[in-house]
Structure formats: C-alpha cells, structure tokens
Amino acid sequence: MRKIYIFDTTLRDGEQSPGVNLNTQEKVEIALQLEKLGVDRMEAGFPAASPGDLAAVNAVARAVKNASVVALSRSREQDIEAAREALQGAQDPTLHLFLASSPIHRKYKLRMEKHQVLETAEAAIRYAKKYFSRIEFSPEDAGRTEIDFLCEVVAMAIRAGATVVNIPDTVGYLSPYEYGNIFKTLKEKVPGIENIQLSAHCHDDLGLATANALAAILNGADQIEGTINGIGERAGNTAIEEVALALETRADFFQAKTGLVLTEIARTSRLVSKLTGMPVPGNKAIVGANAFAHESGIHQDGMLKEKTTYEIISPATIGLKDSKLVLGKHSGRHAFKEKLIDLGYELNDEKLNEAFAKFKNLADRKKDVSDEDIRALIEEKLIQTPEVFVLETIQVSYGNQSVPSAIVRIVKDGNRLEEAAIGNGSVDAIYKAIDKVTQEEVELQDYSIKSVSHGKDALGEVHVLLAQGDYSAQGRGISTDILEASAKAYLDAINRLIDKRSRGEKKRHGNMTLI
Numbered sequence: 001m002r003k004i005y006i007f008d009t010t011l012r013d014g015e016q017s018p019g020v021n022l023n024t025q026e027k028v029e030i031a032l033q034l035e036k037l038g039v040d041r042m043e044a045g046f047p048a049a050s051p052g053d054l055a056a057v058n059a060v061a062r063a064v065k066n067a068s069v070v071a072l073s074r075s076r077e078q079d080i081e082a083a084r085e086a087l088q089g090a091q092d093p094t095l096h097l098f099l100a101s102s103p104i105h106r107k108y109k110l111r112m113e114k115h116q117v118l119e120t121a122e123a124a125i126r127y128a129k130k131y132f133s134r135i136e137f138s139p140e141d142a143g144r145t146e147i148d149f150l151c152e153v154v155a156m157a158i159r160a161g162a163t164v165v166n167i168p169d170t171v172g173y174l175s176p177y178e179y180g181n182i183f184k185t186l187k188e189k190v191p192g193i194e195n196i197q198l199s200a201h202c203h204d205d206l207g208l209a210t211a212n213a214l215a216a217i218l219n220g221a222d223q224i225e226g227t228i229n230g231i232g233e234r235a236g237n238t239a240i241e242e243v244a245l246a247l248e249t250r251a252d253f254f255q256a257k258t259g260l261v262l263t264e265i266a267r268t269s270r271l272v273s274k275l276t277g278m279p280v281p282g283n284k285a286i287v288g289a290n291a292f293a294h295e296s297g298i299h300q301d302g303m304l305k306e307k308t309t310y311e312i313i314s315p316a317t318i319g320l321k322d323s324k325l326v327l328g329k330h331s332g333r334h335a336f337k338e339k340l341i342d343l344g345y346e347l348n349d350e351k352l353n354e355a356f357a358k359f360k361n362l363a364d365r366k367k368d369v370s371d372e373d374i375r376a377l378i379e380e381k382l383i384q385t386p387e388v389f390v391l392e393t394i395q396v397s398y399g400n401q402s403v404p405s406a407i408v409r410i411v412k413d414g415n416r417l418e419e420a421a422i423g424n425g426s427v428d429a430i431y432k433a434i435d436k437v438t439q440e441e442v443e444l445q446d447y448s449i450k451s452v453s454h455g456k457d458a459l460g461e462v463h464v465l466l467a468q469g470d471y472s473a474q475g476r477g478i479s480t481d482i483l484e485a486s487a488k489a490y491l492d493a494i495n496r497l498i499d500k501r502s503r504g505e506k507k508r509h510g511n512m513t514l515i
C-alpha cells in the first residue's frame with residue numbers, strides 16, 4: 001500500500017480564512033494536536049507576514065518533535081531570512097517557497113515574463129538551499145499555467161534543489177480529470193521527477209478540492225496538502241480528514257493510505273473549530289454533527305438491524321463514541337421504541353402506539369425531538385388523570401396597545417363548548433375563558449414556566465397550582481407554544497381537582513399539598 005504524506009496547512013492557509021487570527025498559544029495548541037494526529041508536515045505560518053507570525057512559527061518549530069515544521073516564503077531573500085529565523089530550533093524544518101507561474105498572475109500581479117519567473121524562482125531556491133535541506137517549491141496557480149511552461153518550471157525547481165514540488169490549483173478552477181492529468185504529464189515529461197515528491201494543493205471554489213486531491217493521488221501524487229475541516233482562503237482547502245477517510249474506506253480502490261492516527265480526527269476538528277471560531281457545518285463530511293446521525297425511519301430501522309446498511313465508516317474510526325439516531329418527523333416505531341428503552345421506559349404495544357402518535361404530532365411542530373421532549377411526553381401520559389375537559393383550540397389576540405382576549409374551545413362529554421374573555425394578559429384571558437366554560441371556581445395559587453429542551457422551538461412546560469375550598473391540585477402542560485402549555489396545565493389541574501373532589505381526597509395543610 002503506497003504511503004501518502006500529509007502536509008497540514010491549517011495554521012497557514014487555514015488561518016487565511018477571513019476573520020481567523022490565531023495567536024502563538026493557539027497555534028502551538030493546534031500544532032501539538034496535529035502532531036498527535038500524525039501529520040507528516042505542518043505549515044505553521046508565513047513569517048514575513050508579521051513579527052507575531054514569525055514568533056508563532058518559531059514557537060511551533062520549538063514545540064513540535066514528530067513532524068516537519070514548514071514556513072512559507074515568497075521568492076525573495078527577505079522572506080527567506082524571516083523563515084530562517086522562525087524555523088530556528090526546529091528538529092526537521094522545511095522551507096516552502098512559491099512564485100506564481102500562470103499567464104494571469106505573470107502579467108497582472110508579478111509583471112514578469114516567463115524567463116523572469118524562472119530566474120527569480122531559481123535564484124530563491126538556490127539561495128535557500130544554503131540553509132535548508134528540505135525545500136518545497138510551489139508554482140502558484142499551476143492549475144491555470146500552460147502545461148509546457150509548468151513542465152519547465154518544475155524541471156528548473158528540481159535542478160535548483162527542491163525536494164518537493166507542489167502543484168497548487170490556487171483558485172479551485174480545475175476538474176479532477178484535468179488536475180489528475182497534470183500529474184500524469186509531469187511524471188511522463190519532467191526529467192528527474194522520480195527524485196522528488198510531488199504534492200497536491202487544492203482549493204474548494206467549485207467544491208472539488210477533495211475530488212481533485214484524490215485524482216492527484218490516482219495519478220502519482222506523493223503528498224496532499226490541506227486543512228482540518230477544510231478551512232482556508234475563500235471557500236477553503238482540501239479537508240484532510242476527507243482524504244484520509246476516503247483512502248481508508250476505499251483502500252481497495254486507491255491502494256494508498258495516510259499515516260494519520262484516525263481516532264484523533266474528531267478531537268482535532270473540534271479544537272480547530274473552537275480556536276478559529278469557524279463552526280463546522282452539520283452536514284460536513286466526516287466531522288459534521290450529522291455525519292453519523294440518522295433521522296429517517298427506514299434508515300434507523302436498517303441501522304438497528306445492521307449498521308453497515310447505512311454507514312460506510314464507523315464513528316469509532318475517527319474517535320467518536322457512537323452513531324446517533326435522531327428522532328424527528330421521519331422516524332419510525334423501531335427507533336422510537338429503542339429510544340424509550342434507552343431512556344428507561346418499557347411500554348406495551350398499545351401504550352407505545354399512543355406515545356408514538358403523540359411523538360409524531362410533536363415532531364410535526366418541532367425540528368428535533370430531544371430526550372427531554374420524549375421524557376416529558378411519556379411522563380405526561382403516565383400521570384394523566386381522567387379528562388373531564390379536553391382542550392380543543394385556543395385563539396389569542398394580543399397587542400401591546402390593546403386588551404388581550406382569548407377564545408377557547410373545550411370538549412366535555414363529546415360536546416364542544418366555546419367561550420371568550422378578556423384579561424390582564426394573554427394567559428389571564430385564557431384562564432378566564434376556561435373558567436367560563438368549566439364553571440369551576442378556582443384560585444390560581446401558583447404558576448411557573450420552564451423550558452424542558454433547547455433551542456427556539458424548545459418545549460415549554462407550565463406548572464400551575466389551583467385551589468378550590470378544601471381541595472387543591474397541580475396541573476402540568478407541555479407544548480412548543482407557552483400559551484397552549486398554559487391552557488393545558490390549567491385544564492389538567494381542573495381535571496385533577498374534579499377527580500380528587502369525586503374521590504373526597506382532601507386536603508391542604510398550610511402550603512403543603514398532600515398527594
């Protein structure tokens with residue numbers, strides 16, 4: 001199996017993500033984690049960019065023992081000197097020199113002719129060779145460079161002493177077929193190419209960074225450059241975790257592997273996200289929160305029967321505990337029952353069906369149904385008392401300049417009863433309308449509300465305590481809407497009061513309710 005070297009540039013190209021700025025301590029923390037991950041080379045920064053970056057690269061160079069620390073430099077002596085200073089103390093330093101080679105960059109940015117590009121790059125490599133035994137050279141925007149000129153540039157870099165030649169698709173312009181062909185052509189045409197390593201550096205402007213890196217591997221690339229979570233300039237770089245897992249999962253096809261400690265991937269991803277402040281999208285391959293989460297009933301049923309039906313990678317491979325079955329409106333009974341067992345509930349088929357119907361109802365109104373939501377649903381069911389009054393609908397009118405009003409429709413013995421009322425607030429209006437329907441004279445002694453799950457669509461749980469003469473009862477209501485939860489709690493307490501009264505179950509002692 002061929003070894004593919006991993007050149008991590010999270011601390012350099014990754015840091016070029018707009019809005020990201022890592023201080024020395026943060027760079028060292030990430031570098032040490034990258035070392036645990038087992039990257040072969042790590043680009044720590046661009047020392048000529050600022051004294052702060054020079055110091056940060058130096059701190060990384062001194063901290064890291066098991067990977068080559070790399071510093072980026074333009075093809076200019078002053079940048080090379082800055083990189084030299086920054087890499088002092090490194091066990092195995094690499095200098096990364098670059099100069100653009102494409103017609104657009106030559107004409108507009110560098111204002112150089114082809115021969116000047118060749119001369120400038122050669123002079124820089126030869127100057128650097130006095131100080132560095134490992135030199136990587138990158139013809140920037142190689143992807144849009146005339147192939148014959150690119151061959152000339154690569155041949156020059158090899159003659160001048162580069163040990164790795166990198167082929168950047170700087171603007172993420174190429175298709176995998178075209179990018180792979182560049183490697184094939186260089187291998188066929190450039191003398192001495194077998195004496196150096198060829199590297200791939202791709203950007204994700206067209207969403208092709210990982211595909212292009214894999215195409216490069218299929219056509220002879222020895223090294224892949226990329227970042228954790230795919231962060232980087234504009235749309236980012238090849239995500240290292242994607243390449244590593246593609247090679248691992250499809251070793252049969254690629255016949256190549258990285259030396260990464262794959263179980264460190266999830267931890268590294270979280271650290272990079274935390275310190276760069278760049279959240280990982282939920283649907284991001286390998287490290288996104290949904291990468292091992294299954295929502296639909298048919299998939300969940302398959303997963304419960306045999307995980308490989310819907311998972312090509314085990315979450316343990318990247319250091320995660322387990323896959324997640326996320327309950328939502330597409331879930332089925334198998335997954336729901338499994339979740340209940342996890343949460344400690346064992347219901348018979350009839351109760352399960354009832355709970356499942358309630359769950360589907362909630363899932364229609366709520367994006368994710370959490371464990372707390374399910375507990376709340378089940379417990380509400382288990383402690384339910386006979387329902388004399390059943391809430392059918394409420395309609396509330398509220399404006400900060402008008403008097404709140406509510407209309408409630410309640411079913412009793414199969415008859416629909418409707419009443420309207422105004423109140424000091426929306427809840428007060430609802431409660432007055434309910435009083436009119438139930439004709440029960442009750443005193444609201446306590447009202448509390450709390451959220452039982454997270455997010456804007458969290459379930460709200462309302463508790464009320466009602467008193468009527470010698471009787472008192474608590475009521476509880478749960479809904480994604482707090483007014484509906486309030487109405488349900490109030491009616492629940494009235495139903496319990498009626499139940500207690502019918503059983504002669506008195507009494508309150510002071511503020512204590514006997515249950």
Ligand SMILES: CC(=O)SCCNC(=O)CCNC(=O)[C@H](O)C(C)(C)COP(=O)(O)OP(=O)(O)OC[C@H]1O[C@@H](n2cnc3c(N)ncnc32)[C@H](O)[C@@H]1OP(=O)(O)O
Binds near residue numbers: 016109110
């Ligand atoms: C594809 C990539 O990701 S390359 C890396 C990109 N990263 C960065 O640019 C981050 C760090 N950069 C910086 O801090 C600054 O750009 C610096 C310190 C390097 C240079 O700053 P300044 O001297 O103010 O120059 P500025 O950035 O405005 O312009 C770049 C100059 O470098 C030249 N240049 C660009 N690439 C190279 C190169 N590889 N080798 C030599 N010269 C180069 C440009 O032609 C321009 O030269 P000019 O001033 O003669 O026109």
Ligand SMILES: CC(C)C(=O)C(=O)O
Binds near residue numbers: 072138140168
């Ligand atoms: C410096 C080079 C490798 C680069 O980052 C690019 O071309 O994208």
